[in-house]
Amino acid sequence: MKVLLQGKIVPEEQAVVSVFDRGFLYGDGLFETIRVINGRMFRWPQHLARLQRGAEFLQLRLPYPADQLANWGHELARANRLLDCLLRVNLSRGVGPRGYSPKGADRPTLVMTTHPVADVDPQEPPIWTLVTSSHRLPAGDPLAHFKTSNKLKQILARSEADVLGANEALLLNTNGHVVEASSSNLFWILQQKIWTPGISAGVLPGVTRGVVFEIARNLGCEIAEAEIMPHELTEAESIFLSVTSAGIVECGWLDGVELRRSPLCRKLQMAYRELLVAETRD
Amino acid sequence: MKVLLQGKIVPEEQAVVSVFDRGFLYGDGLFETIRVINGRMFRWPQHLARLQRGAEFLQLRLPYPADQLANWGHELARANRLLDCLLRVNLSRGVGPRGYSPKGADRPTLVMTTHPVADVDPQEPPIWTLVTSSHRLPAGDPLAHFKTSNKLKQILARSEADVLGANEALLLNTNGHVVEASSSNLFWILQQKIWTPGISAGVLPGVTRGVVFEIARNLGCEIAEAEIMPHELTEAESIFLSVTSAGIVECGWLDGVELRRSPLCRKLQMAYRELLVAETRD
Numbered sequence: 001m002k003v004l005l006q007g008k009i010v011p012e013e014q015a016v017v018s019v020f021d022r023g024f025l026y027g028d029g030l031f032e033t034i035r036v037i038n039g040r041m042f043r044w045p046q047h048l049a050r051l052q053r054g055a056e057f058l059q060l061r062l063p064y065p066a067d068q069l070a071n072w073g074h075e076l077a078r079a080n081r082l083l084d085c086l087l088r089v090n091l092s093r094g095v096g097p098r099g100y101s102p103k104g105a106d107r108p109t110l111v112m113t114t115h116p117v118a119d120v121d122p123q124e125p126p127i128w129t130l131v132t133s134s135h136r137l138p139a140g141d142p143l144a145h146f147k148t149s150n151k152l153k154q155i156l157a158r159s160e161a162d163v164l165g166a167n168e169a170l171l172l173n174t175n176g177h178v179v180e181a182s183s184s185n186l187f188w189i190l191q192q193k194i195w196t197p198g199i200s201a202g203v204l205p206g207v208t209r210g211v212v213f214e215i216a217r218n219l220g221c222e223i224a225e226a227e228i229m230p231h232e233l234t235e236a237e238s239i240f241l242s243v244t245s246a247g248i249v250e251c252g253w254l255d256g257v258e259l260r261r262s263p264l265c266r267k268l269q270m271a272y273r274e275l276l277v278a279e280t281r282d
Numbered sequence: 283m284k285v286l287l288q289g290k291i292v293p294e295e296q297a298v299v300s301v302f303d304r305g306f307l308y309g310d311g312l313f314e315t316i317r318v319i320n321g322r323m324f325r326w327p328q329h330l331a332r333l334q335r336g337a338e339f340l341q342l343r344l345p346y347p348a349d350q351l352a353n354w355g356h357e358l359a360r361a362n363r364l365l366d367c368l369l370r371v372n373l374s375r376g377v378g379p380r381g382y383s384p385k386g387a388d389r390p391t392l393v394m395t396t397h398p399v400a401d402v403d404p405q406e407p408p409i410w411t412l413v414t415s416s417h418r419l420p421a422g423d424p425l426a427h428f429k430t431s432n433k434l435k436q437i438l439a440r441s442e443a444d445v446l447g448a449n450e451a452l453l454l455n456t457n458g459h460v461v462e463a464s465s466s467n468l469f470w471i472l473q474q475k476i477w478t479p480g481i482s483a484g485v486l487p488g489v490t491r492g493v494v495f496e497i498a499r500n501l502g503c504e505i506a507e508a509e510i511m512p513h514e515l516t517e518a519e520s521i522f523l524s525v526t527s528a529g530i531v532e533c534g535w536l537d538g539v540e541l542r543r544s545p546l547c548r549k550l551q552m553a554y555r556e557l558l559v560a561e562t563r564d
Binding site for chain 2 (some may be wrong): 003012016017023024088092103111135138139140141142150151152156158162174
């Protein structure tokens with residue numbers, strides 16, 4: 001597998017960064033994970049925009065022009081012969097003097113990697129089990145708006161799910177409201193209307209989350225943000241997740257309780273699939 | 283400058299980690315910064331204990347025996363001819379498959395580095411300026427008990443201080459209470475008694491913070507934990523910080539307001555210095 005490091009495609013063994021890189025020391029960076037299908041990056045402009053907003057917030061300079069990043073993404077997927085994969089773009093602040101101050105760290109590190117992805121059979125979509133994590137996200141955290149490299153809470157939550165044999169972990173915020181899952185956004189259906197926690201709960205504004213809003217509106221479904229407590233979730237007609245790697249995934253169980261399932265979720269899955277294929281067609 | 287990487291002393295240029303290291307990707311790790319004086323590590327057992335507690339919490343295996351770490355620390359300081367320095371010990375979860383799940387990442391990365399440190403003249407201790415950061419730490423965060431590699435909030439806070447020409451940034455928690463500074467613990471003196479925010483506020487239990495408790499008690503001073511709102515701080519007889527690199531540092535200004543100064547702070551500084559020298563003597 002080849003890796004793109006600072007603009008150069010190198011073998012995996014040469015894809016290394018200094019132990020003084022602030023990404024390694026403090027998680028001082030950002031990343032994006034993009035679905036590549038038919039050799040094309042799905043919703044690249046949205047991923048790029050979030051990366052750029054994050055870089056501005058962290059006062060971290062994107063060291064290459066945006067067009068260049070897109071070209072490199074395509075080049076790397078081709079070099080790895082992966083027309084259908086996940087592309088990870090990682091931007092760290094690079095090497096700087098000791099200590100938290102970012103002063104003097106002015107050469108960010110850009111890394112791109114590709115990862116195989118299991119294609120979802122649209123006729124047999126997976127059903128995931130979800131468990132509620134004991135870890136809480138800070139409510140109203142401004143850093144939640146970006147995909148930063150500070151992911152210990154998500155790691156610990158996901159690890160709790162692993163132990164229980166679940167696919168994903170549900171995270172609440174410090175106010176006890178539902179936020180999202182460790183690496184996906186959460187939706188629920190109630191009276192044929194689609195709901196999802198609002199950004200102010202501390203939600204990462206997922207690119208696939210945005211796609212769900214589009215699809216729902218195209219299908220003439222109402223979709224809105226709302227606060228929800230975890231015990232209210234089991235009353236839903238369906239709970240589903242939006243996931244970069246797998247699209248829309250319905251949940252079958254939450255903390256061992258079997259959930260209701262909705263044909264509307266299936267309609268959304270089909271529409272998502274159509275959009276994905278249409279936008280990445282030659 | 284030489285670096286210790288996975289038990290081997292290597293030149294700085296060879297001190298690299300994979301771009302797939304979870305430290306680099308997610309800040310999935312821990313670190314300690316230890317004051318080395320006269321070639322000896324001050325309060326190593328306390329630093330090691332915190333590292334071990336953090337590793338247990340993150341379910342991250344310390345890949346080498348504790349004695350080995352201490353020996354390597356001394357060896358590296360000697361190799362770099364730094365009898366008086368800071369030693370940084372960094373432990374990340376190492377390389378694993380894509381995604382937050384730590385499953386399959388079972389070879390942690392251990393790095394040790396040394397950093398020159400400016401010795402504090404006990405006759406002319408520095409006076410620092412402090413500014414309150416706009417970033418908030420989550421109150422009651424269990425991760426605050428360990429020195430994790432998720433440090434974006436501290437970085438952003440410190441960056442705000444940099445912009446204003448201040449030495450350190452004061453951080454409040456999501457309840458609005460004072461917690462600590464970006465890389466030091468905070469104390470204040472009121473009616474000759476010493477106070478500091480309690481661990482439950484989201485305080486990192488600093489090793490130097492622990493030393494301040496010891497010194498205060500040895501001097502017969504009362505010292506206790508308390509909640510405090512930022513506006514109450516300026517009523518203090520002194521505000522001081524406990525810092526691994528610099529010991530006890532009194533603050534002269536908080537958000538542009540000149541602070542009172544106390545001879546008691548000076549007594550604590552002298553006692554800290556004596557302890558540091560006594561415990562690292564040949």
